[in-house]
Amino acid sequence: NVIKEAGLNPVVIDVDSFALENMYEANYSIVPNESIAIVNIGAGVMSINVLKGGVTAFTRAITMGGNLFTEEMQKSLNISFKDAEALKVGGTVGDIHISAVQPVVDKVCGNIALEIKRSIDFYLGGMPGEYITKIYISGGCSKIAGLSNIIQERTGLSVETMNPFNAIEYDQRSFDPKYIEEVSPLLAVAVGLAMRKLGDR
Numbered sequence: 001n002v003i004k005e006a007g008l009n010p011v012v013i014d015v016d017s018f019a020l021e022n023m024y025e026a027n028y029s030i031v032p033n034e035s036i037a038i039v040n041i042g043a044g045v046m047s048i049n050v051l052k053g054g055v056t057a058f059t060r061a062i063t064m065g066g067n068l069f070t071e072e073m074q075k076s077l078n079i080s081f082k083d084a085e086a087l088k089v090g091g092t093v094g095d096i097h098i099s100a101v102q103p104v105v106d107k108v109c110g111n112i113a114l115e116i117k118r119s120i121d122f123y124l125g126g127m128p129g130e131y132i133t134k135i136y137i138s139g140g141c142s143k144i145a146g147l148s149n150i151i152q153e154r155t156g157l158s159v160e161t162m163n164p165f166n167a168i169e170y171d172q173r174s175f176d177p178k179y180i181e182e183v184s185p186l187l188a189v190a191v192g193l194a195m196r197k198l199g200d201r
Contacts, residue, residue: 019192041141138188
């Protein structure tokens, strides 16, 4: 009803973890019985989705994400929300040096990596003999410098930033490839949703 009141016609409503599954299937090779993890880290929620042979086997949503970086920077550096947001994406603010920002970033990255490890350990704990070969990360937070390295260190697993346009063709005269490359990690769920159509199952 809310969607209709906004003047839109809802045709398909989906869960983000299933949208990520669809996006992965369209862009990456599915290996039978192989398990991979997709971690989509947004502003306020991080969703963890384990796919086994391309099919969702485990999902978990955790209320943490990019906002944590902003909040921690505001507290630690005593700066405004706007300045913290600028620093988060690699910008500069006044005379604040990167040496003051990096420890804050590393701390939050460590907390996110710890939650990912806990979720994977929980999944594997209930699946004797099961293992995960790789972690794919997406969402705005996946662009935070150093995050993938910290996740890799904490989990011992290879980490790759997701490209939801990996196997999707588009008109490069209408869409700048450099821009697509820059924003692609943010669009993993959107691409998965866009692949749905009326009547599919």
